[in-house]
Amino acid sequence: MKSRLLPCWALACWLGLAAIPSSAQTETGIPHLRRQGTATQLVVDGKPFVALAGELGNDASTSLDHLRPIWPTLVQMNLNTVLPCAYWELVEPEQGKFDFTLVDGIIQEARRHNLRIGFVWFASWKNGLSSYAPVWVKKDWKQFPRALKKNGQALEIFSPVEGFGDATREADARAFAALMRHIKEVDGQQHTVVMMQVENEVGILTESRDRSPAANKAFAGPVPKELMDYLAKHKDTLIPEFREVWAANGSKTSGTWEEVFGKGRPAEDVIPTRTTTPPLDLAVHQTGWKKLYWPVDEIFMAWHYARYINKVAEAGKREYNIPMFVNTWLQQPDFAWPGVYPSGGPEPQVHDIWRAGAPAIDMLSPDLYVPEFDEECEKYVRNGNPLFMPEARGFSQGAANVFYAVGRHNAIGFSVFGIENNPRQDPENALGRAYGTLSQLMPMIVEHAGKGTMTGVVLAKDGQIERIRLGDYTMNIERGAPRATDGEAGRPPFEPTNPDPPKFGRPRAVPRTGALFILTAPDEFYVTASDALTITFTPNTPGPSMVGVGFVDEGSFVDGRWVQGRRLDHRVTVNNDIGALRVPALGRSEHSILHVKLYRYQ
Secondary structure, three states: OHHHOOOHHHHHHHHHHHOOOHHHOOOOOOOEEEEEOOEEEEEEOOEEEOEEEEEOOOOHHHOHHHHOOHHHHHHHOOOOEEEOEEEHHHHOOEOOEOOOHHHHHHHHHHHHOOOEEEEEEEEEEEOOEOOOOOHHHHOOOOOOOEEEOOOOOEEEEEOOOOOOOHHHHHHHHHHHHHHHHHHHHHHOOOOOEEEEEEEEOOOEOOOOOOOOHHHHHHHHOEOOHHHHHHHHHOHHHOOHHHHHHHHHOOOOOOOEHHHHHOOOEEHHHOOOOOOOOOOHHHHHHHHOOOOEEOHHHHHHHHHHHHHHHHHHHHHHHHHOOOOEEEEEEOOEOOEOOEOOEOEOOOOHHHHHHHHHHOOOOOEEEEEEOOOOHHHHHHHHOHHHOOOEEOEEOOHHHHHHHHHHHHHHHOOOEEEEEOHHHHHHHOOOOHHHHHHHHHHHHHHHHHHHOOOOOEEEEEEOOOOOEEEEEEOOEEEEEEEOOOOOOOOOOOOOOOOOOOOOOOOOOOOOOOOOEEEEEEEEEOOEEEEEEOOOEEEEEEEOOOOOOEEEEEEEEEEEEEOOEEEEEEEOOHHHHEEOOOOEEEEOOOOOOOOOEEEEEEEEEO
């Protein structure tokens, strides 16, 4: 417990928080979600809020002393939100005895640095395992039972199965309710804490499902009527991947789990399409499985994890009802099998199970480290799910991705994991520059969200061209400078910034370019890009067929007001031979935003 000894300054912070009487709190302006057009917005103190965030490392929040030098770094990176952890083992070290010292210290320091908080509740599960539960829970394996492997071996994973893991669920829910009650007492007026993540990357590992006798009995029994009723009611809007599994077995409305969802099929039929070399041998080696994929096992576990977490979230919301989300360790080529990735977590293919089982959860959120960032974002906005990424890569890749997520999908927030380490690996502060630019644009972003007047793009492949409609024009967007034409051959192209550093020994990531566009008039828009882009325009409405660039001004927004810099030289920004607009990389000028005027001619 040495790391939790409080210096005088932290004790004073805690006393200041504790002195706020609960009667003085008010729920006016409590963080909540609302719809605007096609977008869902997080509203804090009555105003829309987009979290430009970073999640602290797993053990960073265990010590206030350790955190003290980190706070200024977060401010320098232009964050407005931090995602620290709240640990069940430290909140309730002894059964029924709660200690909120760390939570209070974190809230107070966030206030001092003008940051909002989204706490991550490390409790029954973290990355699929049950390593952050208190020792008094972990050692009482009879009262708080574990999931079992086929051979009867206990896993370090609490079973979520209803009727078997109920005692664990209730203990977790009581602790979470106590935490939320305390947050309301000390923060119900100031709203420093704006959201909560319930558990972390849940799902069973090494097996596709819990093989305990209780789980086997539930698996052999009928699919709960509550789930079947939900699927029947939403049959026409179910996620396509899930609907196919159900339809392949006759879309039955009752029966056992295998009768309704089938027994399994050859893995080659369901390997993620983005890999040309399915890691079958890896999967067999790691798990001992045959080359089969069991969607029914993943569906079964998704239902039980959803029901468990819903009870925890409901207990917390009864005390303080702010937005809550769960996050996902994504299926990907290296983790292609349920059990190699956590089986039962809110993967895209089981979103309908989670919606049916966990209505208290407001957002199903991906931890997005995969190169196919845009593809996964598309999966996580289906059926109106709000997009929030609690974990993602930083560096220049994060700078590109956040422009796309906010512009294209009206993301509620974007968060880089291990944010305290980002400055050492991102000396040019690409992510911080992107966050700073988004902060300038924030009044316009929240105004245009969901109205069809804002979009974004991310490009990761050489020669990749994206075509996006914005208002009366289709933009043809390409990385870098336009191809040389007569009179242009000697002009140096815009070079992309340095690629991101390698991670975990993997090949260096491909440089990415992201941009955000906001249309403010039929022929005018603002644009910012993480790296150099070339854009040509095609009209979508009757009239002259040619599109020219009338002017390009660089500038910044200061307190919501446009401050114009230079009107840029057309020889630098426009290639008139092919009607192309050149957008320079973020950071090439003291200003980071362009204001562009288009015109039509014949």
